[in-house]
Amino acid sequence: MSEETELVAALQSEQPEAALGLLFERYADRIYRLALGILGDTGSAEDVVQDTFLSALTHRQQFEGRSSLATWLYRIATNASLSRLRERSPLPLPEEDPVSDEGAVIPLPKELTEWRFTPDQMLLDGELREELDKAVQRLPDSLRVVFLLRDVQELTTEETADIVGISVGAVKVRLHRARLELRERLAEYVAETMGG
Amino acid sequence: MNCEELIKYLSDYIDNNLDEALRADAEEHLRTCHNCHVALDTTKKTILIYKELGGQPIPASKRSDLYARLQKAIEARKECPPGTENSA
Numbered sequence: 255m256s257e258e259t260e261l262v263a264a265l266q267s268e269q270p271e272a273a274l275g276l277l278f279e280r281y282a283d284r285i286y287r288l289a290l291g292i293l294g295d296t297g298s299a300e301d302v303v304q305d306t307f308l309s310a311l312t313h314r315q316q317f318e319g320r321s322s323l324a325t326w327l328y329r330i331a332t333n334a335s336l337s338r339l340r341e342r343s344p345l346p347l348p349e350e351d352p353v354s355d356e357g358a359v360i361p362l363p364k365e366l367t368e369w370r371f372t373p374d375q376m377l378l379d380g381e382l383r384e385e386l387d388k389a390v391q392r393l394p395d396s397l398r399v400v401f402l403l404r405d406v407q408e409l410t411t412e413e414t415a416d417i418v419g420i421s422v423g424a425v426k427v428r429l430h431r432a433r434l435e436l437r438e439r440l441a442e443y444v445a446e447t448m449g450g
Numbered sequence: 451m452n453c454e455e456l457i458k459y460l461s462d463y464i465d466n467n468l469d470e471a472l473r474a475d476a477e478e479h480l481r482t483c484h485n486c487h488v489a490l491d492t493t494k495k496t497i498l499i500y501k502e503l504g505g506q507p508i509p510a511s512k513r514s515d516l517y518a519r520l521q522k523a524i525e526a527r528k529e530c531p532p533g534t535e536n537s538a
Contacts, residue, residue, distance in 0.1 A: 274524070283513070287504050296512075300519075308520070311524065373502055386499065401500075406503075407500060408501070433493055434460075439497040
């Protein structure tokens, strides 16, 4: 019996606390960071962590093993985060208009100054860190979620498609657009403040 | 391959998803086009920066609080399982 199978069996038993504790140990940090990236504030991210594990406890018998436990938890957390976003703003904001994945025009990069600093050096700049947070929050929700799952949580394209409920092709298009938009915003900041 | 095509395939290039012929075309273009080389380098750095930023753990005290909140919620469910309010 694999470790995952044993964990599922323990989670679906009458005494699921230990299995839930193990899942918390493994995934709470990642779920917190995902929720923080989607929602942008620590209080809401904490609530999503709690909602995710309570929901996993409540609905544990519905887990059928078609995906991994990790993917299942990410799906719950993503839905909980998006649901909180919708509560905040019942009417879609202009930037939340559905993204057209098919035939999306990819703009050419504009700011093309070379960056003389390494990512580690750049992260020492407090203002830049604020700029990074702002840039990711300004992305449309549909691009932000895909970017966070693929490039920050390092899930595969297939896992991301499964969690978000879109095609693999749509994940690729959204990821590409998110990367280019973030690069452009960061490049503008670097050119203005760090001299490239 | 021209600049527009290179940018179109940039993420696939970074993720190593291009077939051999397209990858060779992209590399040939990157050898001669400074702007596309910068676009590739800065996109890779953007991804690395966010990965690094998102890789920081939850502060320990906050993590303990979260675990305690979860345990409390589980205990509360045991004392008052869903549906018991209608079972009298």
